[in-house]
Amino acid sequence: MIELAPGKSIELELVPDPDEPHEMRGRGPILIEDREIGKSRILLAMTAVELVPGAEQQKIAxxxxxxxxxxxxxxxxxxxxxxFRLISPEGVVFLDCQPNEVLVAAGEVWVDANGKMAFGTPDVATAEGGVGRKIHFPIEHRLVKASGAASTWAKWQFVETPRKREGISHAIQLAVTLPAEAPIEMELSIVASLAKPGLKELSEAMRRMIFKPRKIPLKITFPEDASSQSQFCFSSLPK
Structure with missing residues (x-):
């Protein structure tokens, strides 16, 4: 079990999915050979975990x-x-997750006292009124879809920009809200498709990459009180 903390990075090495060759049917894409993959990796870092002020019935982080x-x-x-899949405590669910739509520009996530999140540009945000936190995401996202509110699964799917064909090369920024009454245990899984350019980029070899154990157990412990030196902006949310 890996305990997450703000500023702590976890390096995760990816390996080819051993089941992929057996799942191929018909004339599927050519698979990248193991020797052509190199040492591809993923770096995961929790940037912050804080209590949201104003919650009355339960602590929300x-x-x-x-x-x-x-x-x-x-x-x-x-x-x-x-x-991210929540394991314990029993019955706990994600309250919300962001970003959850196709984005092509930077923006801000607004979090209210009930854990509801809304994404908007710095000039126009869509959250309902209430006291809460504002998280600025300075990097654009290329996102297919996401889901997770009121469930034990928070899932995001990303793709490269097709015309640029530059891959997923930037840091992907994610945010979730969840009950903070007790430490949370969850599993992380990431599946990624790796491409190797072919002759004159007319054809590509592909390979599905996974963690060697497939799922990484994680733990989050929440602070006792709201931070007096927050990493987020603190304000009334826009109406």
């Missing part, structure tokens, strides 16, 4: 993460799926 994909050699990551 917001946790933010940076996930960086590093493809070795001339390869690139063309897609990725990131999943």
């Amino acid at each position: 917001v946790a933010t993460f940076d996930v960086t994909f590093h493809a070795n050699m001339s390869n690139r990551f063309v897609s990725a799926e990131i999943v």
